[in-house]
Amino acid sequence: MSVALHVRGRGLPDGEPVEWWVRDGLLSAEPIANADTAFDGGWIIPGLVDAHCHVGLGPGGATTVDEAVAQAETERDVGALLLRDAGSPVDTRDFDDRDDLPRIIRAGRHLARPKRYLPGLP
Numbered sequence: 001m002s003v004a005l006h007v008r009g010r011g012l013p014d015g016e017p018v019e020w021w022v023r024d025g026l027l028s029a030e031p032i033a034n035a036d037t038a039f040d041g042g043w044i045i046p047g048l049v050d051a052h053c054h055v056g057l058g059p060g061g062a063t064t065v066d067e068a069v070a071q072a073e074t075e076r077d078v079g080a081l082l083l084r085d086a087g088s089p090v091d092t093r094d095f096d097d098r099d100d101l102p103r104i105i106r107a108g109r110h111l112a113r114p115k116r117y118l119p120g121l122p
Helices: 065-077 093-097
Strands: 004-011 017-023 026-028 036-044 048-053 080-085 103-106
Touching: 048 065, 065 080, 065 093, 093 103
Parallel strands: 004 036, 048 080, 080 103
Antiparallel strands: 004 017, 017 026
């Protein structure tokens, strides 16, 4: 038996009152009978955007696919549901088929060498 949740608050950017119902991971504007109110008041946003990340890039360059998944899960767990990947040496296109990970908009392959020398910096 699935639990239905209800949230009520103010939407961004206009601050108008909004109400949403959630069941089985689906968001609906239509009321669901007997839903438990999980949030009542404050700001309601559908998810944050990380406009500059590198899923699949670590301190030494390319990560494993498992580490790239862990990076995407970390983004999701802090509320980012849309990622603008600014370049990655790891092919993350298979992540598109996973409903549990954020949506990724890709810039393409990462061009800079990791740990490159920058004059004047240690």
